[in-house]
Amino acid sequence: MPRVRLPITTERLVLRSFRPGDEDDVFAYRSVPSVVRYIPGEPKTREQVADLVAERATAGRIEEQSPNLTLAVELDGRVIGDVLLLLDGLGGRDGRQAEIGWVFAPDVAGRGYATEAARAITDAAFREVGVHRVWAELEPENTASSAVCERLGMRREAFFQKASWFKERWTDLAIYAIRADEWSGDQPVPTVSDELTETES
Template sequence: MLKPSYPLETARLLLRPFTMDDLDALYSFHSRPDVARFLYWDARTREETRAALKNKIGWAELREGGDALNIGAELRETGALVGDLTLFWRSAEHRQGEIGFVFHPDHHGRGLATEASREILRLGFEDLGLHRIYGRCDARNTPSARLMERLGMRREAHHVENEIFKGEWSDELVYAMLRREWNPTAQPPDA
């Protein structure tokens, strides 16, 4: 079980559970086609974002394998919600997790997603005791692949045309890291 002591603090961010007050900020990036391009959902309407947010609010802790932890990333300086992170507890028996991240494009290129994702990895390895955490992305999603590389995750697979994604065959990349490879003191380059 994992119930983080919120807010989780990084140098520039506060990571915290979502609230209904986040609707406008979440909608500001979940509604964008460029954000949803490589996600399993299309750009969301305000009502679709509200429904997704209601689910996220209920996922503030991990009780058992199969659960998901959803965390909002806000700028410490301004309080603006800029990111949406998920830690999926894929298997309790095999101590496996998966990381996911979506950040507002207005905040890309500043290393914020890397900073927040490092904290999610820390939660998974140190607080939940996971053995392996992986991340997946469409092979065309170069920014996500680079982020996982900056985190120190190794590319384990390139699945060629492994699924029909939004009407076309798509390749998928899989990155992963083991607990013994996790280095909490490593300072990744900004990007």
Template sequence: MGLPWDFHAIGGDGVSIDLLCDDDFEALYELQSDPDVCRYMLYEPRSRERVAEVLARDAAATRLEKVGDYVQPAIRDASGALVGTLYFHLTSVDDRTAEIGWALLAREQGKGYARTAAALLLDAAFGEIGLHRVYAELDPRNEASVALCLRLGMRHEAHFVEHMWSKGEWTDTGQYAVLEREWRR
């Protein structure tokens, strides 16, 4: 396995993923303070102060080495502007497993940015890092994320009913996953 792995910019077809930087603050604030974007997140819309804290924390997360390590790169359009973020969390070294997630600015949804960016990261996960399995956990009411999982070739593995108390209600959790051999096909 290719650990430790230091995150590096990865480019694709009109989309790149790169580390967050101070210049991303306004777009990140727009993303993380939007009630519609945050509807299915584990957090409520964030204040400017909280987004500044999160930006500093996540910009410094650049290496995957041990369980719990994560990177949260920016998804950038062809001009280099932040249109969203990815989340990639190493959940097991022994089992070579990680969790992936994404969030896009409301005005940038439906343009293929998340699919391209997630595919770039999955290529690195199964190639450079040598992972065996990558999964996504999400609120199954988030139809756009469910559709993205399926477009990425992930299979629906589980549906946990009233699995979590979140934002004043019991919510379900859906789990989707793809194995290295499936991704290579």
């Protein structure tokens, strides 16, 4: 199974495995209702956050039985969010496609961190894992995440009306994607608003 070399260092951020001691930082954003509005599950308890941190200490390995990689995003020693890389979502279990997602603390919104981290995990998917296509699934009303996808150079490939029963209501879905032959990975760090949410997995 593939492995991503860690840590991944960007201009401002470090993407790494979770480790003991991250729990307080992760709880600070994963427990906020507005932060989890567009991601599966409810605000997490401290116990659930402790389990998440323990489960995601994978050292970059993507295992066959659980083909996802969730990395802590660190800024100046603080975990401000996390990014997801999930192999074989949409498009079958061929190991050549990956879904990405992200979630960040609300107090760091508008500084481009989500785009910077999403670009780094997308680049790793193409260059290290060797996938053919990276995609994201989100509610169209989640305009912050739509903007992140567009900054990555993704196109909106599909729009499905009331196609998902999510958090007790029917929601629209949009699919954004980019292929390896389209990816350059050298887009500039954004300076526009980059509000923090996560695409649905």
